[in-house]
Amino acid sequence: MAARPTGYEPLDTPKPLAPSLWLIDGPHIRFYGLPFSTRATVVRLENGGLWVHSPTRLTDGLRAEIDALGPVRHLIAPNWIHYAHVADWQAAWPEALAWAAPGVAQRAAKHGLDLHFDHDLGAKAETPWAGQIDQMIVEGSKTHREAVFHHRASRTLILTDLIENFETAKLPAWMRPLVWLAGIDAPRGRMPPDMAFSFRRKDLLADAVDRMIAWNPERLILAHGQWYERGAVEELERAFRKVLNARRWDAVMEKIDADRAGD
Numbered sequence: 001m002a003a004r005p006t007g008y009e010p011l012d013t014p015k016p017l018a019p020s021l022w023l024i025d026g027p028h029i030r031f032y033g034l035p036f037s038t039r040a041t042v043v044r045l046e047n048g049g050l051w052v053h054s055p056t057r058l059t060d061g062l063r064a065e066i067d068a069l070g071p072v073r074h075l076i077a078p079n080w081i082h083y084a085h086v087a088d089w090q091a092a093w094p095e096a097l098a099w100a101a102p103g104v105a106q107r108a109a110k111h112g113l114d115l116h117f118d119h120d121l122g123a124k125a126e127t128p129w130a131g132q133i134d135q136m137i138v139e140g141s142k143t144h145r146e147a148v149f150h151h152r153a154s155r156t157l158i159l160t161d162l163i164e165n166f167e168t169a170k171l172p173a174w175m176r177p178l179v180w181l182a183g184i185d186a187p188r189g190r191m192p193p194d195m196a197f198s199f200r201r202k203d204l205l206a207d208a209v210d211r212m213i214a215w216n217p218e219r220l221i222l223a224h225g226q227w228y229e230r231g232a233v234e235e236l237e238r239a240f241r242k243v244l245n246a247r248r249w250d251a252v253m254e255k256i257d258a259d260r261a262g263d
Contacts, residue, residue, distance in 0.1 A: 004028065006037040007170030012062045014069060018154035020044035022069070023221060026056030029084065034175060039223050041158050042069070043151055045129055049073030052096075053149065053158055054082040054223055055089045063092055072096045074128060077117070078160045079146040080107040082223065087115055099126065101147040102137065121147045134215055138162065140204035144195050148208070150215040157217035157232050163239050165189025165225035186226040190239040206247040209240045 008025035015023050026038035041053040050066065051074045066072060072093035077083040080103035090098060100117040108115040119126070125135040134150040149158040164184040168176045179185045182193055190196075199205045213233055220232035228235050237244065 004035065004172070005170075007167060008037055008039075012057060012059045014042060014062075014065055017219070018156065021151060021154045021156060023227075024056050024062070026085075031081070034178070035172065036224050037170075039221070039227070041156075041221050042066070043129075043133065044070050045073070045132055049128075051129060051133065052076060052089065054078055054160055055085045057085055058088045058092060074099060076121070076147070076149075077101060077104045078121075078148075079144060080104055082160055083108055083113075083115065087113070090116070097128075102145040103143075136208060136211060138205065138208040140201035140208070141195070141198040142200070143198045148212065150212070150217055155216065155218040155232075156221060157212060157215065157219070157236075158221045160223045161195065162191055163189050163220075163222055163235075164192055165222055165227070167226050184225075188238065189222070189225060202243045202246060205240070206243045209236055209244060210247070212236055 006025065006028055011025050011027055013024065015025070017023060020043060022042040024040040024042065026040065028035040029038055038056045039054070040056040043051040045051055048070050050070045050072045052072060053076045055075055072089065073096055075086055075089050075096050075098045077086055077098065077100045079101050083100070083104050086098055090096060097118040098116065099119050099121050101121045105115065105117055121135070121137065123137050125133060132152060134152065136148050138146045138148055146160055146162055148162070150156070151158065165186045166179045166184055166189065167186045168179055171179060183190055184192055213236055217232040218230055220228040220235055
């Protein structure tokens with residue numbers, strides 16, 4: 001039986017977005033029984049090496065196209081869910097270094113996968129891409145710690161699951177009500193409710209969003225659903241309005257208290 005189209009065809013091929021920046025739309029994967037479209041992002045660094053975020057299915061055709069872009073040097077597993085195809089890319093490019101966000105290695109081992117990661121991703125840009133790709137780990141949740149990146153030259157923010165933005169017309173009919181109820185339907189996608197609930201430290205999430213906004217991105221790439229060609233800051237402000245408003249309200253109250261104390 002043929003796989004159901006994702007709506008993002010052609011799949012398994014690099015699609016140019018900006019100089020030294022491509023995305024790859026992959027096939028559906030099943031997560032909690034739901035079909036999720038997949039997406040990788042490829043950046044060519046200044047030294048010519050390729051940096052691959054959330055690698056998708058690797059086909060012979062894709063491998064040849066990637067080789068034409070440059071040597072794969074870095075493979076990024078950005079959170080505890082996005083690592084399924086890293087091993088295939090490692091086998092194809094054994095000299096590439098694999099980088100894992102917190103929780104990835106433990107999750108893979110729990111599921112019986114013998115994955116090797118060369119380095120953990122930290123709170124600031126790693127040396128091979130420092131000055132080219134900004135980086136942070138979004139804190140505040142015990143279960144979901146996602147590495148977020150910003151490609152400076154193209155002003156592209158690269159998220160994975162912090163915002164999901166499903167185009168319901170591209171989903172099976174039975175899945176659409178679930179997406180509507182969760183509020184993760186395009187064009188006004190947001191963080192899935194179960195993930196939002198896991199963020200007990202909303203202040204740390206607000207810190208991370210404020211930092212993303214300070215990067216001043218224009219484009220916003222997501223792993224699932226429709227991504228945003230422009231207006232990234234506005235979309236961040238919208239998607240995280242509740243935590244940002246709480247932060248700003250607290251700041252107003254602190255100022256009022258300080259003014260009263262000074263009287």
